[in-house]
Every structure is written in C-alpha cells, then in structure tokens.
Amino acid sequence: MDALLEIKNLCKRFPSREGRAPSPWVIRDLTFSVSEGEFLTIIGPSGAGKSTLLNMIAQIDVASAGEIIFQGNKVVTADPKAIKPGLERRVGYVTQDDLLLPWRTTLDNVLFALEVQGRLDDKSRAHAAMLMEAVGLKGYEKYYPHELSGGMRKRAALIRTLVYDPPVILMDEPFASVDAQTRMQLQEDLLRLWSLGRKTIVFVTHDIAEAIVLGDRTLVLSKQPTRIAGEHAIPFPRPRDVKNFFALPGFAELFERIRAEVQ
Amino acid sequence: MTTIDPTTATLVDEPQPLVSRKTIVVGGRIALAIALLLAWQWGAVEFGSIFFAYPADVVWRLVEITQSGELFQDIEATLRVSAIGFVLGCAGGVLLPFLLRRSPRWTQAIEPYVLASQGIPKYALAPWLILWFGIGDLPKLVIVTLMVFYIPFVNTFAGIRGVDQRFVNMARVMGASEVKISREVIWNSLLPFFFTSLKVSLPRAVSACIVGEFLVSSAGVGHYIEHAREVSDTVGVFAGIVVATTLVLVINAIVEHLERRALRWRPVDRDMAL
Numbered sequence: 001m002d003a004l005l006e007i008k009n010l011c012k013r014f015p016s017r018e019g020r021a022p023s024p025w026v027i028r029d030l031t032f033s034v035s036e037g038e039f040l041t042i043i044g045p046s047g048a049g050k051s052t053l054l055n056m057i058a059q060i061d062v063a064s065a066g067e068i069i070f071q072g073n074k075v076v077t078a079d080p081k082a083i084k085p086g087l088e089r090r091v092g093y094v095t096q097d098d099l100l101l102p103w104r105t106t107l108d109n110v111l112f113a114l115e116v117q118g119r120l121d122d123k124s125r126a127h128a129a130m131l132m133e134a135v136g137l138k139g140y141e142k143y144y145p146h147e148l149s150g151g152m153r154k155r156a157a158l159i160r161t162l163v164y165d166p167p168v169i170l171m172d173e174p175f176a177s178v179d180a181q182t183r184m185q186l187q188e189d190l191l192r193l194w195s196l197g198r199k200t201i202v203f204v205t206h207d208i209a210e211a212i213v214l215g216d217r218t219l220v221l222s223k224q225p226t227r228i229a230g231e232h233a234i235p236f237p238r239p240r241d242v243k244n245f246f247a248l249p250g251f252a253e254l255f256e257r258i259r260a261e262v263q
Numbered sequence: 264m265t266t267i268d269p270t271t272a273t274l275v276d277e278p279q280p281l282v283s284r285k286t287i288v289v290g291g292r293i294a295l296a297i298a299l300l301l302a303w304q305w306g307a308v309e310f311g312s313i314f315f316a317y318p319a320d321v322v323w324r325l326v327e328i329t330q331s332g333e334l335f336q337d338i339e340a341t342l343r344v345s346a347i348g349f350v351l352g353c354a355g356g357v358l359l360p361f362l363l364r365r366s367p368r369w370t371q372a373i374e375p376y377v378l379a380s381q382g383i384p385k386y387a388l389a390p391w392l393i394l395w396f397g398i399g400d401l402p403k404l405v406i407v408t409l410m411v412f413y414i415p416f417v418n419t420f421a422g423i424r425g426v427d428q429r430f431v432n433m434a435r436v437m438g439a440s441e442v443k444i445s446r447e448v449i450w451n452s453l454l455p456f457f458f459t460s461l462k463v464s465l466p467r468a469v470s471a472c473i474v475g476e477f478l479v480s481s482a483g484v485g486h487y488i489e490h491a492r493e494v495s496d497t498v499g500v501f502a503g504i505v506v507a508t509t510l511v512l513v514i515n516a517i518v519e520h521l522e523r524r525a526l527r528w529r530p531v532d533r534d535m536a537l
Contacts, residue, residue: 101447116439
C-alpha cells in the first residue's frame with residue numbers, strides 16, 4: 001500500500017510572547033505515515049499535541065519544522081503565507097465540537113461543503129439523503145442544530161464530512177463528549193459507513209478501547225514534547241462488533257500494553 | 264391506592280400558556296400609556312397651554328394636518344432624507360470592517376482615525392456643509408450619514424472580532440472561499456450585532472434629519488416643529504413631536520419584525536428566559 005500521508009520530522013512550538021523564553025516544543029521530531037484506505041488511530045494523554053497535529057495536517061496551523069506530504073506533495077511549510085485553505089486538498093476534519101452552523105438546518109449543514117465547493121447537484125443531494133438515513137437523521141432535515149440531541153449532532157457533523165468524500169478524514173476525539181451508550185452507537189455507525197468506502201481515516205482519541213475497536217493500527221503518543229511511544233497493528237478481523245469487543249481474546253492484553261505506554 | 268387517569272390528569276408544573284403572558288404584557292403597556300397621557304394632561308393644566316399643549320388639542324391638530332395632506336408631505340420629506348442617509352452610513356459602516364477583516368495592518372492604520380473622527384460634533388459641521396452644499400437636502404444628508412456611520416461600524420467590528428474562529432477554520436478546511444466565509448459565517452455570526460446597531464442608528468437617522476430640518480428646510484417634520492415654534496404654536500410643536508416619535512416607533516417595530524425573521528433559527532423563548 002502506498003503512503004497517502006507522510007509526516008516527516010514534524011516539529012511544532014507556538015510563538016512565544018515578547019520578552020519571554022521560547023515556548024517549549026509541543027511536537028518534536030514526529031515521523032509516521034498513513035496508507036491509502038487505512039484506519040489509523042492515534043492515542044495520547046490530553047495535552048499531547050494531538051489536536052495541533054491534526055490542525056497542521058488540515059492546514060489551519062503551520063509546522064515549525066518538518067514536512068507533511070500528502071499524495072506526494074509537500075503541503076505544509078513554516079511560512080504562514082503559504083497556507084492554503086482546504087480548496088485544493090479537501091481533507092475532511094471532524095472536530096471534537098461538532099461546529100454545526102447554528103443558523104443552518106441539519107440538511108443545510110450536511111450540504112454546506114458541497115455547496116461551497118460548487119458540487120451541489122441531484123446526485124450529491126441523493127447521497128446526502130442516503131447518509132442521513134443511514135445514521136437515523138431522516139425526518140430531522142429541517143431541524144436546527146440546537147434542536148438535536150448530542151448524539152444526533154455528532155452524526156450530522158460526521159456525515160457533513162463524509163458527504164463530500166475527501167481523500168482523508170481527520171477526526172479529533174469526535175465522540176468524546178457523549179455518554180458511553182451513545183458513543184458505542186456512534187462507533188458502530190462510523191464503522192458501518194467506513195466499511196462502505198474504506199476511506200483513509202486518522203482518528204485521534206484518548207480512549208484506549210476506542211482506539212483498538214476502530215483502528216487497523218494505533219500509534220501511541222507521549223506527552224510534551226509529543227513523540228511516538230508505541231505502535232501496534234490491531235489484528236482483529238472486520239466487521240467488528242463494538243458491543244462485544246471487550247470479550248475477544250487478546251483484547252485485554254493489547255489494552256494493557258497500550259496503557260503502559262500511554263503513562 | 265388510586266390510579267390516575269392519564270386522559271384527565273394534568274401536570275402540576277405545566278407551563279402557563281404563552282397567551283396569558285402576552286395579555287399581561289399588552290395590558291401593562293396600555294396601563295403605562297394611560298399613565299403617561301394623564302401626566303401630560305396634568306402638565307398642561309399645571310403649566311398652561313403656552314408651555315404644554317393639551318393632548319386633545321394635539322389630537323385635533325393631527326387630524327387637521329392629516330386631512331390637509333401636510334402631514335404626509337412632511338413625513339415623506341423627513342423619511343426620504345433619513346432613509347438615503349441611513350443607507351449610505353449603514354453601508355459604509357458595515358462594508359468597511361468587512362474590507363478590513365483580512366488586513367490587520369490597514370485596520371491598525373485606519374481604525375484610530377475613524378474613531379477619532381467620531382469625536383467631531385457633527386452638528387457643528389452644519390454651517391460649513393451649508394456653505395458647501397447650499398440649503399437643499401445635501402447638508403442634511405451628510406449629517407444623517409455621518410451620525411449613522413459609527414454605530415454599525417463599531418458594532419460590525421466587534422461582531423467580526425467575536426466570530427468563533429473554529430467556524431471559520433471549519434469552513435476553510437471544507438474549501439470555502441473568503442467571500443463565502445464573509446457572507447455565510449461572519450455575516451450570520453454578527454447578525455445580532457447588526458440588528459442592535461439598526462435599533463440604535465435608525466432612530467438616530469430620523470433625529471439627525473429633524474435637527475437638520477431645524478437649520479435648513481422648506482418641508483419635513485423638523486420644519487413643521489420649528490415653524491410652529493416661530494409662531495408660538497405650542498400645539499403644533501407637540502403635534503410634530505408626536506409625529507416624530509410615532510415615526511421612530513414604527514421604524515423600530517419594523518426592525519424588530521425583521522430581526523425575528525432573520526434570527527428565526529435561534530432557540531424559541533430565548534429572550535424571555537434571560
């Protein structure tokens with residue numbers, strides 16, 4: 001499999017305020033790659049620079065040094081002026097807060113990216129309707145985000161990104177703020193939708209079980225400065241049953257090994 | 264143990280229907296209006312009709328000038344200048360911050376001058392403006408525009424600075440152009456600010472126009488009031504004030520209606536809960 005996304009010697013520190021000592025490195029010399037069609041999970045304690053990493057890949061933040069290579073092209077430099085919005089690359093980015101536009105109805109939120117990319121037609125509308133139905137949002141098209149439950153908002157945010165079919169989807173703890181029950185359903189939904197198209201996904205989480213249940217491979221990051229503390233292939237076959245995953249032989253052992261590395 | 268019949272049982276805490284709350288509000292408003300009218304009547308009795316016109320006389324005067332058509336001519340003259348001046352001032356006050364949005368250096372250069380120029384008393388410019396533009400509508404128009412401009416300018420700036428950057432980033436990642444981000448994310452985020460500035464600046468436009476009419480005019484509500492003063496027609500002065508107030512109230516009602524429509528997406532009963 002070809003590397004779709006390569007991170008090479010990536011370093012990041014935020015600009016320090018005048019008269020203060022230079023800020024510490026948030027990310028130091030990080031190198032890894034993601035293959036086409038791979039579901040990579042990245043796990044690390046809070047404050048490990050996980051969101052910063054995804055922001056740099058999504059080009060809403062700049063690296064201090066190092067390279068991010070996407071589909072063979074170097075996409076991030078240390079020059080802020082070279083930052084281009086997602087126009088040409090169109091990564092998908094599902095953030096921890098759903099960031100649904102409060103003045104748009106659920107359907108209009110789902111169609112937002114297609115609309116700004118000028119790709120709204122009958123076919124993409126039908127695709128959006130199909131996705132909304134697949135996650136149980138049918139009938140809620142005209143509802144505003146504040147009228148939806150937390151789980152529904154997460155689903156809407158997820159399919160808002162899936163619908164424009166970006167070559168890679170970055171996910172930053174997208175299910176962190178919902179209850180355990182809803183979370184399992186969201187994981188099931190995600191796996192079901194993912195199995196349809198096998199998109200490349202980089203999924204950041206601080207939940208070890210989630211990283212194992214979802215991923216093909218998981219990277220363990222250490223805390224500041226962020227380095228890779230461990231890497232594990234996840235051998236469990238798909239399709240996976242999220243609810244009975246914990247009982248699988250080998251799960252507990254893998255869980256323990258990762259937990260030792262996270263700390 | 265008794266069982267509760269679900270068809271007849273009502274919840275103790277069932278919220279009061281909105282209608283009754285509305286009745287209370289409307290009733291309260293009417294009561295206040297009557298109180299104000301009584302105070303006015305008392306003022307007329309106490310100070311005499313040279314300083315305080317009787318409400319009844321004012322009503323008759325309003326009927327008179329409505330029938331003669333004078334009222335509508337004056338309202339038309341005032342509204343024309345107010346509206347054009349308002350549109351110019353408002354367009355400038357909203358567009359300039361949008362143009363400066365992506366240029367922090369230009370913003371830093373220009374903003375202090377704009378804010379400093381706010382300190383110039385606009386009515387003090389009137390004689391100079393008359394010198395330049397003569398005694399037509401133009402000097403009034405300039406004053407109205409200048410009086411309006413700063414309110415949307417300051418509010419739009421505050422609104423743009425208050426926009427949640429995460430929404431902007433999200434739109435960028437999805438491939439939205441800067442124009443689209445301005446139109447969609449920024450504009451909708453600052454819509455509440457925009458309506459706040461409308462509520463302040465629209466009445467101000469009418470006031471500025473009326474003051475301008477005191478100085479130079481051949482028609483308009485301000486002209487009517489000033490003319491009435493010149494001939495010691497207290498009833499006319501009061502009638503003019505009532506007309507001006509009514510104009511502002513009607514304009515405010517229209518703005519509030521537009522605001523409710525434009526901000527329909529906001530949670531229901533939001534204002535009541537505050």
